[in-house]
Amino acid sequence: MTSTATSVIPSTSEWTxxxxxxxxEAREKLDIWPLDEYNCKLLNEVHPRNYVTNADEKEGSLVYDLIAIGAGAGGLVSSKQSARRGAKSAMITERLAGGDCLNVGCVPSKALIRSARAVSQVRRAAEFGVIxxxxxxxxxxxxxxxLRRLRATIAPADGHPGTEEAGTHVYQGRGRLTGxxxxxxxxxxxxxxxxxxxxxxxxxxxxSIEGLMDAPFTTNENLFNLQVLPPRMVILGAGVVALEMxxxxxxLGSQVTVVNRSSKLFESKQGDDEAAIILQNQLEKDGVTFLSSSTVQKVETINPGDGDKKLPLMKVTISDKVLECECLLVAAGRAANVENCGLEAANVDYELGKGVKVNDYAQSVSNPSVYAVGDCCAGVPRLTHMSGEMAKLVVQNSLANDQWKLSSLVVPAVAYTEPEYATVGIASEEQAKKQGVECDVYKASLEHNDxxxxxxxxxxxVKILVKKDTDEILGATIVAERAGEMINEVSLAMKNNLGLYAIGRNIHSYPTTGEAVMGCGVQYINKHLPRLD
Structure with a gap:
């Protein structure tokens, strides 16, 4: 391996x-608008105009120790870490560096959620004696x-200049395997x-939905371009994205209807029933209407709008109801990007929709020179932190000839609703039953948490599941105001083989909501205390 140095200054022109x-150009090719100062700042980092790679193209120089195709968390981490470890590294990106997370996922959605939470807090101010x-x-x-300003503030962490400084050659264009x-x-x-x-x-x-493909529907990929609040919104799906939005x-003021094919939330993901009830009740209090055990059958476009200040108007047929809306948000799951990538030429096995088939080392089952991480990989959680962790694993395995395993990862997941809903491992009794696992359950309600x-x-x-008659933690579900912060303690314990006893003996600051995690551990300890005759 040879260390990489930048020898050619990239040529770009700025977005203005x-x-x-x-x-x-930004709108039609990149799905980004309006082109204001914040989106220009974003694009100048993650998709500079007329970008030319920083690679020195002398003969024989275009041979790399590692090439990442894609510039989301997986591509950025694998290419940057490779370069920092002395490998000759390249990253190829067709669209915006930072991937979904920065541009159309985690970052903008959490900015929007924060504004919505401010509305909720102001409306509840009288509860706290504030008029x-x-x-x-x-x-x-x-x-x-x-939202756009904060996204642009975060963008340099994923931008081309930072990736180049790490020693990676950045190619802006579509990468296609040819062998x-x-x-x-x-x-x-x-x-x-x-x-x-x-x-x-x-x-x-x-x-399968009649008229949907011709309708001006919205997905997370263009939702954050909205400049006018839709008076009425219909959401197809009841997963994390659907519930958060x-x-x-x-x-924020929209009349929102969620169309859920199941009779309850999380049914398809084997989530916790009690958590589902709490979340649905809270969302209904905030004005969301749920149509459960329902499907969208037909979408009619009354007015297509202009994608700018003039919102579209659609008529949506849902079972025996017909609703009109200015925004139809499709949040019905994810599909892996595996088409037209040349996977066949590289002898990389994949399944349409599900992704590239890999072994426990994130390595293609059919081409040992190729690895896959993140959402394009079959059988793994589609989460930003999973992509980043898989990338670390791949760098270690591919460059250091190590054997880090996907099966060793402990991966929490969070829905950033209010309250938040966080899980890790086996998250419910029903899930344990379906997997044939016998467990004991320890639960601490927040009702009496100071x-x-x-x-x-x-x-x-807080609900923690342990292997029956032991304190070995199998997983947990937390529903709380800061559940996403609290779940990390359980994840750390699971990763390091610390049992529920250790959590119960760990001193927690008072007063904190995190004491509820300790509460489950205290319940375990109390159950197993020696008794005096």
């Missing part, structure tokens, strides 16, 4: 606010401008010793 031709006079009004343009150890981008053939497929995924669009838009009481947020619980 107000440029009509650039605005058209807010007058009507609570939402300036939706300001909400979205804040077992070659990939083509912008008419150039690059050779690799190892390749990491990190093409990500996309929203799954049900093709349903609650947020309802709080911090939760003081915060007026004592609806929720």
């Amino acid at each position: 606010p107000g440029d009509v031709e650039q605005a058209k 807010v006079s007058g009507e609570v009004k939402v300036d939706f343009e300001a909400v979205m401008a804040r 077992p150890n070659t990939v083509e981008v912008n008419g150039k053939t690059l050779k690799f010793k190892k390749c990491v497929l990190a093409m990500g995924g996309r929203p799954n669009i049900p093709s 349903a609650q947020s838009f309802a709080l 911090r939760a009481i003081l915060e007026s947020s004592n609806i929720g619980f």
Whole structure:
């Protein structure tokens, strides 16, 4: 392996606010609008115009120790870490660096959620002795401008300049495998010793719904371009994205209807029934209507809108109901990006929709020189932190000839609703039963948690499942105001083989909601205390 040094300064031209031709280009090619100062700042980091790679193209220089195809968390981590460890590294990106997380996922959604939470807090101010006079009004343009500003602030962490500084050659264009150890981008053939497929995924669009494919529906890929608050929103799906956005838009002032094929939330994911009831009740209090055991049958476009200030108008037939809406958000799962990538030429096995088939080392089952991480990989959680962790594993296995295993990873997941819903491992009794695992369950309600009481947020619980008659933690479900922070303690314990006894003996600060995690451990200890005769 040889250390990489930048020898050619990339040639770019900047995105400029107000440029009509650039605005058209950003909108049609990159699904980004409006082209204001914040989106220009974003694009100048993650998709510079007329970008030219920083690779020194002398003969024989286009042979790499590792090439990552894709620039989300998986591609960025694998290419940067490879370069930092002395490997000759390249990253190929067709769309926006940072992937879904930065541009159309984690980052913008959490900015929107924060604005929605502010609305909720103001409306509840009187509970805390704070009098807010007058009507609570939402300036939706300001909400979205804040979202774009904060996204642009975070963008340099994923931008091309930072990746180049790490020592990686960045190629902006579509990468396509042309053989077992070659990939083509912008008419150039690059050779690799190892390749990491990190093409990500996309929203799954049900093709069976009459009229949907011709309708101006919305997905997470363009939802955050909205400049006008939709008066009425219909959401197809009841997963994490659907619930987070349903609650947020309802709080911001939209009339939101969630169409759920199941009779309850989380049924398809084997989630916790009690958690589902708590979340649905809270979302309904915030104004969300649920149509359970329902399906969208037909979508009619009354007015297509202009994708800008003029919203579309659609008529949606749902079982025996017909609803009109200005925004139809399709949040019905994800599909892996594996088409038109040249996987066949590289002898990489995959399944349409599900992704590249890999072994326990994240290695293609059919081409040992190729690895896959993140949403384009079959059989793994589609989470940003999973992509990043898989990338670390791949770098270690591919460059250090190690044997880190996917099966060793402990991966928490969080829905950033209010309250939050966090899980890790086996998250419910029903899930344990389906897997044939016998378990004991320890549960601490937030009803009597002092911090939760003081915060007026004592609806929720911590539930930890352990292997029967032991303290070996199998998994957990937490419903609480900061469940996403609390679940990490359980994940750490599971990863390091610390049992529930250790959590019970760990001193927790008072008063904290995290004491509920300790409460489960204390229950275990109390159950197994020696008794005096």
